[in-house]
Amino acid sequence: MSTTHLPLTRTSIEHAHTVIAPLIHSTPLLTSSNLSLDASGGRNVLLFKPESLQRAGAFKIRGASYSLACLSEEQLAKGVCTHSSGNHASALAMAAKARGAKCYVVMPSNSAECKVASTRGYGAELVFCPPTLKDREKTLAEVQARTGATFIPPYDAANTILSQGTCFLEIEAQAAEQGYGKLGAVITPVGGGGLLAGTSLAAAGTGVRVFGSGEREVTVKANTIADGLRTPVGRINFPIIQKYVESVITVSEEEIIDAMHLLWERAKLVVEPSGAVAFAAARSEAFRALRALSRSS
Numbered sequence: 001m002s003t004t005h006l007p008l009t010r011t012s013i014e015h016a017h018t019v020i021a022p023l024i025h026s027t028p029l030l031t032s033s034n035l036s037l038d039a040s041g042g043r044n045v046l047l048f049k050p051e052s053l054q055r056a057g058a059f060k061i062r063g064a065s066y067s068l069a070c071l072s073e074e075q076l077a078k079g080v081c082t083h084s085s086g087n088h089a090s091a092l093a094m095a096a097k098a099r100g101a102k103c104y105v106v107m108p109s110n111s112a113e114c115k116v117a118s119t120r121g122y123g124a125e126l127v128f129c130p131p132t133l134k135d136r137e138k139t140l141a142e143v144q145a146r147t148g149a150t151f152i153p154p155y156d157a158a159n160t161i162l163s164q165g166t167c168f169l170e171i172e173a174q175a176a177e178q179g180y181g182k183l184g185a186v187i188t189p190v191g192g193g194g195l196l197a198g199t200s201l202a203a204a205g206t207g208v209r210v211f212g213s214g215e216r217e218v219t220v221k222a223n224t225i226a227d228g229l230r231t232p233v234g235r236i237n238f239p240i241i242q243k244y245v246e247s248v249i250t251v252s253e254e255e256i257i258d259a260m261h262l263l264w265e266r267a268k269l270v271v272e273p274s275g276a277v278a279f280a281a282a283r284s285e286a287f288r289a290l291r292a293l294s295r296s297s
Contacts, residue, residue: 156234165198
């Protein structure tokens with residue numbers, strides 16, 4: 001496939017979806033009357049897209065699969081590389097293994113042990129570095145110089161943004177199929193911003209309100225349970241988010257933990273903190289104070 005990037009539009013996201021559909025799971029769209037009551041007093045129906053059930057355990061397989069599909073055979077022969085604290089690392093390792101390509105991953109030294117084990121288990125060669133963006137980029141440059149591998153960005157790239165936006169296309173279609181009608185709003189976790197930027201592009205012009213969600217005062221060096229959000233927003237993603245996202249709702253670590261407990265107790269969903277932040281935002285006073293949403297949110 002050509003490595004030329006398509007424009008950042010919904011049409012391009014639809015194209016990306018046709019490419020990756022055979023390579024990923026179509027995760028379900030779930031609801032819980034109890035959780036909807038908890039979050040909004042029953043005013044809105046909350047719909048959950050559990051990408052924790054996705055291949056490699058996260059939505060990141062969408063970006064990894066599409067990015068590899070856009071590489072030439074010559075590029076694949078030299079392998080791929082990235083820097084990531086976990087989910088993108090595991091997804092890229094899995095996608096590379098499926099294509100028979102070598103995968104090199106730079107991980108910050110404070111990465112969660114479970115994500116280190118997962119990435120290594122998919123066959124990636126790991127290189128550790130201090131937990132700063134500068135050190136990630138410096139170490140990655142050294143890996144590229146040594147291997148000739150192609151860098152697959154975890155969030156700040158056109159192909160990544162387009163493929164992450166495919167998640168919203170599925171939510172939109174599944175909501176209609178299940179009789180929920182038009183969505184009122186969508187809440188997306190935000191770390192580097194690839195998922196939020198892609199979601200906002202896919203939702204542009206549909207009338208669906210787009211919100212980001214994150215933990216307060218998270219930095220690249222911070223020790224936080226929401227380790228997947230411990231990264232700066234990408235340069236490409238930021239202006240997209242500024243243009244299309246209504247606001248970013250921040251929550252505390254305690255609110256994230258409460259959200260995780262409720263998702264497990266009421267819906268039997270095991271969700272990592274970086275994913276549970278979206279439900280935590282839906283339960284927050286900031287979200288409840290917004291002007292009325294339509295029935296499905």
